[in-house]
Amino acid sequence: MSFFNSDSDILDGCTEIFWIVIRFLVGLLTFLLFIKMFSRNANRALPPGPKRRPLVGNLLQLKGDEMFYVKLNELRKVHGDLLYLELGSVKMFIVFGHEMNKKLLQDEKDRFKFRPQWLIEVKSLGLSDGIVWSNGLQNDKLRKFAIPAVYPGLGPVTLTQRVQTESGMVVQELTKATGDSSVLKRIFYEAICNINFCVLFGDRYDYKDPEFIQFISIMDQLLQRGGVKNILNFFPFLQKLPESSKTKNSKRLLRELSSLIHTKIESARESFSNENITNLIDAYLAQESTTDAVTEENVCHIVRDFFVAGTENVAIGILWLVGYLTCHPDIQDKCRQSITETLKDKETIDMDDVVKMPYLEATVHETLRLANIAPLSVPHAVVEDVELDEFIIPKDTMVLTHLQSVHMDSNHWDDPSTFNPDRFIGPDGQLLKNDAFYPFSIGTRYCMASKLAQMEMNLMLCYILRNFKFSEGPKLLKHTQPGAFVEPETFNVTWTHIGS
Numbered sequence: 398m399s400f401f402n403s404d405s406d407i408l409d410g411c412t413e414i415f416w417i418v419i420r421f422l423v424g425l426l427t428f429l430l431f432i433k434m435f436s437r438n439a440n441r442a443l444p445p446g447p448k449r450r451p452l453v454g455n456l457l458q459l460k461g462d463e464m465f466y467v468k469l470n471e472l473r474k475v476h477g478d479l480l481y482l483e484l485g486s487v488k489m490f491i492v493f494g495h496e497m498n499k500k501l502l503q504d505e506k507d508r509f510k511f512r513p514q515w516l517i518e519v520k521s522l523g524l525s526d527g528i529v530w531s532n533g534l535q536n537d538k539l540r541k542f543a544i545p546a547v548y549p550g551l552g553p554v555t556l557t558q559r560v561q562t563e564s565g566m567v568v569q570e571l572t573k574a575t576g577d578s579s580v581l582k583r584i585f586y587e588a589i590c591n592i593n594f595c596v597l598f599g600d601r602y603d604y605k606d607p608e609f610i611q612f613i614s615i616m617d618q619l620l621q622r623g624g625v626k627n628i629l630n631f632f633p634f635l636q637k638l639p640e641s642s643k644t645k646n647s648k649r650l651l652r653e654l655s656s657l658i659h660t661k662i663e664s665a666r667e668s669f670s671n672e673n674i675t676n677l678i679d680a681y682l683a684q685e686s687t688t689d690a691v692t693e694e695n696v697c698h699i700v701r702d703f704f705v706a707g708t709e710n711v712a713i714g715i716l717w718l719v720g721y722l723t724c725h726p727d728i729q730d731k732c733r734q735s736i737t738e739t740l741k742d743k744e745t746i747d748m749d750d751v752v753k754m755p756y757l758e759a760t761v762h763e764t765l766r767l768a769n770i771a772p773l774s775v776p777h778a779v780v781e782d783v784e785l786d787e788f789i790i791p792k793d794t795m796v797l798t799h800l801q802s803v804h805m806d807s808n809h810w811d812d813p814s815t816f817n818p819d820r821f822i823g824p825d826g827q828l829l830k831n832d833a834f835y836p837f838s839i840g841t842r843y844c845m846a847s848k849l850a851q852m853e854m855n856l857m858l859c860y861i862l863r864n865f866k867f868s869e870g871p872k873l874l875k876h877t878q879p880g881a882f883v884e885p886e887t888f889n890v891t892w893t894h895i896g897s
């Protein structure tokens with residue numbers, strides 16, 4: 398038996414099918430139009446940016462050898478101070494120039510203070526147990542716990558004394574060494590590592606101590622991690638694949654670090670006295686049995702954070718200082734003259750002395766401004782849709798504040814590409830403030846160790862310049878970014894002991 402009994406039945410059947418198809422097509426068209434209108438509205442509300450390709454977004458437009466922050470500067474020229482990109486599935490919003498960065502980091506700080514928790518590194522390595530990648534109350538609690546250790550410092554031996562001791566070691570090491578800027582970088586790096594060890598564990602190491610070497614090797618390897626650039630962030634479906642050897646290696650390194658710190662904690666426990674807190678481990682032991690205490694896991698991640706966020710960058714900062722002063726012998730002489738006139742025969746140098754040498758401080762400021770060791774902030778994020786001017790920043794967008802663009806903003810700096818410490822000297826001869834200077838960022842997530850970092854740079858510079866003359870360097874330093882930070886390309890330099 399057929400479905401249609403007669404011709405008219407067939408005709409009726411055809412008409413019915415015809416109308417069903419028409420209704421379906423109209424419905425589909427309306428649906429598509431609605432989607433198009435909706436997405437056009439959504440797109441219209443996003444900040445400007447280059448055209449995005451399906452699946453990869455803007456990834457291909459960012460290919461090339463240039464450093465990421467330089468590439469972003471090029472896109473800014475086309476799209477303006479607020480830039481929106483999609484890197485695979487990562488939504489990214491970049492903010493340029495002093496006005497917009499100040500607005501975002503200070504005026505709108507409560508909406509932009511978060512860190513992206515969905516980054517593969519953060520998730521798979523549990524990094525949100527530390528300071529850098531935690532959010533909200535956890536971040537407040539850990540910052541509050543750790544800040545006294547990095548400034549003013551814990552215990553009877555002051556941070557200044559720690560920096561003085563290590564500066565003395567740098568002078569000794571420089572006396573023995575020769576070579577190019579890579580030799581200097583290693584010497585500064587080991588010294589800054591040792592200051593961090595004092596902050597964390599209370600004692601410095603001999604540079605040849607196997608434990609010191611083991612710690613440094615773990616930190617060196619952790620610094621090589623891909624961070625935001627890890628492809629698994631852009632294509633999350635790849636996260637379903639078995640763990641990569643890199644992730645396995647990082648987990649192994651973090652386990653090794655935890656076990657080293659555990660041993661440190663156990664030996665500190667034996668001699669612990671509540672009356673004599675001298676370092677971060679002591680501070681941990683003192684609160685261990687209180688409610689809502691900082692955990693051992695937290696301490697491991699804080700140690701990791703301090704090394705990753707606060708060792709290589711300071712060493713590179715001192716390297717930039719030496720580099721700029723080698724390129725500008727007149728400025729080097731002026732700094733040294735200021736040290737000689739201010740300190741005369743005084744052997745140890747502290748921050749009270751530095752305050753009396755505004756030109757030296759201005760030189761450190763100018764180095765931080767022009768070197769831009771951290772040209773972009775650590776990634777911030779929005780955790781809900783946020784309206785900013787006429788734009789919408791969608792929930793879970795990564796936010797990068799382009800600090801280099803602030804320091805090169807010609808509305809705030811005359812001839813910004815020139816190294817000129819005098820721009821930080823006021824008419825009264827004292828250090829001049831400029832609101833468009835924030836190498837340590839501003840707002841809720843500003844660098845909690847900015848005072849320690851500046852003290853290290855200022856004091857080490859004094860000790861180094863008092864003892865050595867740097868010459869035979871290049872005319873200009875080139876910026877390069879082999880890892881997390883921007884450093885000078887290896888340069889030739891000769892250092893001659895001049896005595897103090």
Ligand code: HEM
Nearest residue numbers: 529703706707710711714771774775837838842844846850
């Ligand atoms: C020249 C040296 C340094 C520079 C240029 C620098 C710069 C920065 C910048 C730009 C940030 C990101 C702020 C943001 O996301 O808005 C930051 C965060 C941070 N820095 Fe530094 N820093 C330096 C030294 C240090 C040192 C010596 C330590 C510790 C020993 C340290 C520990 C941290 C920590 C823990 C954070 C994360 C803060 C948070 O997320 O709450 N930094 N730093």
